[in-house]
Amino acid sequence: DQNSAGEARFNPYPKDWGTSSTGQFWDRLSASNEYTAKNVSVLRMSDSELYTTARLSPLSLTYYARCLANGNYTVTLHFAEIIFRDNRSYQSLGRRVFDVYIQGQLLDGTIIAVKQLSSKSKQGSREFVNEIAMISGSQHPNLVRLYGCCIEGKHLLLVYEYMENNSLAHALFGQEGSPSYLDWPSRQRICIGIAKGLVYLHEESPLKIVHRDIKATNVLLDSDLNPKISDFGLAKLDEEENTHISTRVAGTIGYMAPEYALWGHLTYKADVYSFGVVALEMVAGKNNVKYRPSEDYVCLLDWLMDPRLGSSFNQEEAIRMIKVALLCTNPSPTPRPIMSKVVGMLQGHINVQELNMDPSIYGDDLMFQSLRDEYNEMRPDKA
Structure with a gap:
């Protein structure tokens, strides 16, 4: 490795090295030792000295190290170019x-x-x-x-x-079954924040924008858990003179509105539907659709409150959020509320209108009926 800032030379002797690196670092003429990464973890295996350093590569996204043993490693990738x-x-x-x-x-x-x-x-x-x-x-x-x-x-x-706190999906669902905990006030604030972001896109921005891919992974959280909508790669302009946009379907299965998924009929009401799904995810703490290879699909509507919340949540706010989410996920786009009304309903400034939908048009009515039954049991007047 005579040129520490350039491509590493492959040498079959000893055989515990391999590289496919190419290219040169920009400051290759300066004296620097920073192109060799050093492990900072505690290593408890025999011959641990073999696992202490790795060679960085200007144009490779692959982590190389000497004689890696089988197992899980946490590494930092370096992209100096x-x-x-x-x-x-x-x-x-x-x-x-x-x-x-x-x-x-x-x-x-x-x-x-x-x-x-x-x-x-x-x-x-x-x-x-x-x-x-x-x-x-x-x-x-x-x-x-x-x-x-x-x-x-x-x-x-x-x-x-x-965004210091990654995504809403990471906070709710986590990885490998170890999600971060979001208390109810945080969930309520995040839900209202997402709704306000959509109000801006749909109603306040000079360019009226349909995001097309609202989901928990596209909502990022800052250090104070303030939500920020991200990933506008699929967004479309909603021209005022058009009643809808006929477009190639793109988005995420499980979050797409029926009229868009089936016929490519796109309006801002498609974002309203996706928001409703995310709101239900925040209430339940579950992914909308979770696939289990040995079983059938598990639908979010089989759950209501996230069991991790226990009794530590505002029941009135929770019922309101569920009811608003169901309004937003109406199979027909016309009855879905505009996002400014959604914000008002979530904040309690506007009465939540009665739910009126016919889910049998698009799916299994029994699935919705089970949710209605559980919702009715939670109502204060049923206590």
Whole structure:
């Protein structure tokens, strides 16, 4: 490894090294030892010295280390070639099929999140342009802030404010069965915040925007658990002179409104439906649809309150949120309320209108009936 800032040379002797690194770091002429990563964990295995260092690679997203034993490892990926080249360390935040999310730091110390989209796919390029167009002119406390963008060679980069508490999905559902705990006041505040963000997109923004992919993973939480809607790659403009948009269906199964999923008929009411699903997820603490290979699908409507809340929740607010969520998920788009009314109902400023739907049009009426029965049992006048 004569050039520590360039590509590492493959040497079959000893055989515990392998590399596919290419490219050069930008400051390769400076004297630096920062291209060798050192383990900071406590290692309790024989020959632990073999697991203490790893060689960084300018153009590789793969972590290489000497003689890795079988097991689970927590590693930090380093992307020194990406945009903020005065900063050496980046942290992986998550990954989608077409995106890579990383954490970085600006010169003034501001922590940022960088979203790298795939330039190899038409979808990645299309979402890059779309996201800039939709969010660059949108400023609202409940929308994630876009700092800037960069096209450098084949890299498509979007730079966002960093959200310390990851996503709502992470807080509610977690990973490997270990979700973070959200108390009821936090859930109520988050639900209202998401609704306010949608009010801005649908009713207040100069560009009326249909997000098309409202779901728990696309709601990010800052250090104070304030929600911010993110990922505008699928968003569409809602032209006032159009009653609806006929478009290619794109989004997430389980959150898409029936009229959009079945016929591609898109209006802002599709976002209202998706919001209703997210609201039910916050009440139940469960994913909308959870697949179990050995069983049938498990539907959220089989649950009501998250058992982790115990009795520590405001029953009046919970009933109100459930009722609003059911209004939003009406199979027919016309009866769904506009988001400004949703905010008023959630805050208790507007009476929640009576639920009136015919779910048999689109699905199993018995599934909805079980939810209605449980809801009626929770009503204060039934106590």
